[in-house]
Amino acid sequence: MLEPLQKSDKYEIISELARRRGFFWPSYEIYGGVSGFLTYGPLGTLLKQRVETKFREFFIKPFKMLELESSIIMPAVALEASGHVKAFREPMAACLECKRRFRVDHLLRDQAEMSDTAAEKLSLKELAAEIEKLGVRCPECGGKLGESNYFMTMFETSIGPYSEAVGYGRPEAAQGIFVEFKRLIEIARGKVPFGVVQMGHALRNEISPRQGPIRLREFNIADIEFFFDPKEPHCPFLPEVEKDTLQLIPAEVKRKKTDKAIQVTVKKALEKDYIKTEWQAYFMVLAKRFLKTLGVPDDKQRFIEKLPWERAHYSKQGYDQEIYLDRWGWTEVSGHNYRTDYDLKQHMNHSGADMHVFQEYSTPRKVEETVVSPVPAKIGPTFKADAQKVVTLLSKANAKEVKKSLDEMGHYMADAFKILPEHVKFTNKTIEETGRRFIPHVVEPSFGIDRLAYAALEYAYGKKEDRALLRLPRELAPIQVAVYPLVSKDGIPERAEQLHKALVKEGFAVEYDESGSIGRRYARADEVGTPLCVTIDYETLSDATVTLRDRDSWQQVRTKVEDLSENLKEYFDYKRDFEALGKTI
């Protein structure tokens, strides 16, 4: 009864701490703020860098993936090709009575039982006509609906001062990879499977972003595009992970309107066809392990499949990786989509660039093939001046079609020219095929970096004796080591500064502070997740030893200054625990 009505949730606590200590805060605060934009302060910038470094170690290095930085502004042609210009807009209409706004395509789906894809294809005029014809009404108050308008969810701009050229802020980093595919595959020396990664900003003009670092208009994304041969979809690393379990909500479970996850091994998920491609399953396991290293335990993670109408336009199968956050419940942190060859095909068709990959067979294959060849001696007299054209046409013609036509109708039409059997001859050839050409398929794990950084903070947050503590994994801590003189007199600060400099030189992220009492400084270090504090005292002056203090246990050990750097390196590489850093005090 006496409990406060609204207990402040972790988001509130974290964002207060984040503002105060410089992790992140809303941008443009002095002008009242603009929602959907976030500024990373000094500590947040470091934290985000650490998350990205971890990401590289986890996904890029082991697979020799290529990392890329392409531009954020994209010309309209590229995004028209990718389908985003069409897909990143929503037809919306307002109810004339209650003024609520709705997505028109959703209304048609729900009220008129029109399929989602059908509704998507309609123009504004056609939508209006359908609404009229089918009598679609406001689902809330039953009022009449007003005119439909598109809301464009990409940021639009123009490129160059006088040009009419339309550009958009990229809504995903992925397109930068597809657009540059030709160069990338060349750099990869033509071999699939291979992965490309792009981390960077992406822009989406969300209608009403409201959740701090969780939903931003400008956000950090890490897209992996992993290209493979659809005829060789086998993932060789699968045995390493197939016994790992995933909390899964496949579409067939989700349709039953339950969000109870089933626990299955990767192997079973593939057998049961819950996950359609091995590579995707593999990356889902890695994603789960990755989140664990950021501090999110297994039981706070799950994967939920997107139903067909929830999926992005390019996706054949999609799972969201969700983690549990105190304020928002299950929250997406990564999306795993099977994009097939959709994007490369689209860019190939629109740009004319060849996006095929050639893969050599281990042994060349012999292929029997019928070839049609023109007979100039007969064609010349028949077609006279057009003879050369006819020869060219016939040499490009498909032998099977020509034969079929001649067999069935007695002639074959090459454009407007009527070809008779005597004009051609057929030969059987054995051709040696050394490989095949195909457009690679792609699975895409795509992470929201801002959400990851936030999740790391939320899961690190805790209290010890009423003091706030960030138990960040040691490789994520913005500041690795703090150097403190026990008191600020008798030459102790000088000795401490000396040590501070030495550690900086060794490459550690070190902080030095001599203000206030030692206890206060420890408390401050705990609050920003600094795992270790080094304290210089009178003993240091006489025997060159220092105390090391552990953030989580507040225990202390004593170690020699000369061993410090080496010991710390091993500690941050997880080769040594805190207790092994010196003699327990």
Added chain:
RNA sequence: GCGGUCAUAGUCUAGUCUGGUUUAGGACAUCAGCCUGCCACGUUGACGACCCGGGUUCAAAUCCCGGUGACCGCACCA
């Protein structure tokens, strides 16, 4: 975008209803001293705020209107 609630230093907040008693009060944090021999010690001092614009009034942090932003609900989140 709609409806409701709200906006005071770095942070949390008192004051707003009932305009003047306010050079806007406090706590914590920060900074400068003194003190201090290992966990937010004590002490002296300093810095620091009424979201923006308009209106009502002799007088506005306080009342009214508009804007911006935040929170909650609805819608949206491909």
